[in-house]
Amino acid sequence: MTSPTTDARTRSERAQAALGALPDVTMTGDEQVVVLLYEGLTALDLVGPHHSLASMMGARVHLLSPGPAGQPVRTDLGLITPTGGLDGCPQRVDVLLVPGGGDGTAALLRDERVLKWVADVGERAEVISSVCTGSLVLGAAGLLRGRRATSHWLTRDLLRRYGAIPIDRRVVVDEPVITAAGVSAGIDLGLLLVARLRGHGYAAAVELQAEYAPEPPAGTGTPALAGPDLTTLLRELNAPLVENLRST
Amino acid sequence: MTSPTTDARTRSERAQAALGALPDVTMTGDEQVVVLLYEGLTALDLVGPHHSLASMMGARVHLLSPGPAGQPVRTDLGLITPTGGLDGCPQRVDVLLVPGGGDGTAALLRDERVLKWVADVGERAEVISSVCTGSLVLGAAGLLRGRRATSHWLTRDLLRRYGAIPIDRRVVVDEPVITAAGVSAGIDLGLLLVARLRGHGYAAAVELQAEYAPEPPAGTGTPALAGPDLTTLLRELNAPLVENLRST
Numbered sequence: 001m002t003s004p005t006t007d008a009r010t011r012s013e014r015a016q017a018a019l020g021a022l023p024d025v026t027m028t029g030d031e032q033v034v035v036l037l038y039e040g041l042t043a044l045d046l047v048g049p050h051h052s053l054a055s056m057m058g059a060r061v062h063l064l065s066p067g068p069a070g071q072p073v074r075t076d077l078g079l080i081t082p083t084g085g086l087d088g089c090p091q092r093v094d095v096l097l098v099p100g101g102g103d104g105t106a107a108l109l110r111d112e113r114v115l116k117w118v119a120d121v122g123e124r125a126e127v128i129s130s131v132c133t134g135s136l137v138l139g140a141a142g143l144l145r146g147r148r149a150t151s152h153w154l155t156r157d158l159l160r161r162y163g164a165i166p167i168d169r170r171v172v173v174d175e176p177v178i179t180a181a182g183v184s185a186g187i188d189l190g191l192l193l194v195a196r197l198r199g200h201g202y203a204a205a206v207e208l209q210a211e212y213a214p215e216p217p218a219g220t221g222t223p224a225l226a227g228p229d230l231t232t233l234l235r236e237l238n239a240p241l242v243e244n245l246r247s248t
Numbered sequence: 249m250t251s252p253t254t255d256a257r258t259r260s261e262r263a264q265a266a267l268g269a270l271p272d273v274t275m276t277g278d279e280q281v282v283v284l285l286y287e288g289l290t291a292l293d294l295v296g297p298h299h300s301l302a303s304m305m306g307a308r309v310h311l312l313s314p315g316p317a318g319q320p321v322r323t324d325l326g327l328i329t330p331t332g333g334l335d336g337c338p339q340r341v342d343v344l345l346v347p348g349g350g351d352g353t354a355a356l357l358r359d360e361r362v363l364k365w366v367a368d369v370g371e372r373a374e375v376i377s378s379v380c381t382g383s384l385v386l387g388a389a390g391l392l393r394g395r396r397a398t399s400h401w402l403t404r405d406l407l408r409r410y411g412a413i414p415i416d417r418r419v420v421v422d423e424p425v426i427t428a429a430g431v432s433a434g435i436d437l438g439l440l441l442v443a444r445l446r447g448h449g450y451a452a453a454v455e456l457q458a459e460y461a462p463e464p465p466a467g468t469g470t471p472a473l474a475g476p477d478l479t480t481l482l483r484e485l486n487a488p489l490v491e492n493l494r495s496t
Contacts, residue, residue, distance in 0.1 A: 184460045191465045209431070
């Protein structure tokens with residue numbers, strides 16, 4: 001691989017200086033972002049927000065797993081290797097992120113060791129966040145009591161059992177907790193977190209870099225958009241999963 | 249983990265039958281989807297379309313790597329384990345997908361062995377697809393001559409060197425090639441591929457399941473939306489990468 005030319009490097013340095021000079025932008029930092037990996041997580045729940053968070057120069061994203069050190073975690077994409085175990089969590093946590101999953105999340109909701117870890121890390125995290133059914137994990141760890149929160153539309157009502165107030169929105173902020181709706185909502189969450197940590201100008205740049213000008217082909221991304229027939233169908237298809245989550 | 253109740257299973261079977269009965273839906277199949285993994289790919293380029301493709305019941309998604317068998321591939325998310333090597337490619341390929349990446353894609357553009365593999369598999373694939381700079385790989389493999397195609401907005405012009413006609417659109421179809429723009433456009437691509445393979449009703453269901461009703465926070469997802477200042481800034485920031493891709 002050829003190195004970039006010196007000319008290009010110089011130009012890039014100029015551009016970095018320019019971006020850093022925008023009124024509200026923090027160009028570099030050392031944020032500690034902690035993501036909980038677990039068997040059966042939905043890869044897009046993880047990769048959506050990760051893409052934005054990892055774009056913050058100087059930030060460190062820890063992918064921590066409850067399993068044995070070094071052992072890859074099975075996701076719906078296949079195997080992803082964590083960067084460490086739960087004991088690899090830094091003392092200072094700027095963002096805790098719990099992605100969702102299917103039956104793997106249900107298993108997590110029955111794992112007292114992990115729930116205690118989430119509670120402990122959540123206690124000291126500056127921001128506590130989740131995507132999709134990840135909010136149920138926050139709830140089971142006792143982090144959502146009295147808070148407004150969202151989840152995948154299929155599981156939003158389950159938030160009540162944890163003392164949370166379910167809100168039908170894509171991203172819900174109730175400091176210090178930020179929850180995102182199903183799967184693809186993690187992309188929106190990631191950009192909001194970058195705006196918060198590095199300023200709106202930085203997040204706008206990340207949004208352009210990710211070319212996030214979506215054109216959902218079917219326009220059926222929420223129950224309201226999809227209509228009752230398709231929504232009922234999906235409720236039926238997902239009934240075993242929702243029942244598994246409910247019975248934890 | 250508790251098993252879903254029998255009741256739930258029965259309901260799910262009914263729902264599957266209902267979805268399968270929609271006019272244009274093919275409920276199950278055995279599509280062979282082949283994805284090229286390589287060092288330095290952008291995880292979201294891969295996971296966006298994968299999420300939809302893997303939701304097709306019965307389909308098989310092969311994540312193939314040019315590297316040694318079993319060795320995880322380094323992405324911007326960390327390590328992802330391929331399902332096989334390039335020699336693990338099935339004879340029948342319904343979809344070939346090449347995700348993009350940064351300098352890793354530039355390295356790939358210099359790797360004659362992989363480009364020949366892409367050319368060979370592309371020759372027999374029913375659909376040839378890419379996300380982001382993945383279209384440059386298709387081009388270098390000779391698959392875009394005379395075809396309309398897209399890429400990340402930063403690299404769209406580079407398509408000309410491969411005899412392609414750059415189109416400023418999120419997803420461009422020029423049979424049998426379907427190219428998607430930068431990073432997040434892979435989600436739109438994945439849903440279009442599902443619609444094509446399993447029918448629009450199936451794709452609409454996947455879109456609802458992924459809760460794909462995006463709300464881009466900054467509204468800066470294309471150069472036109474972002475305006476000239478931010479666009480120029482990103483061009484400068486990415487100048488070393490674009491130069492690296494251009495010099496292959």
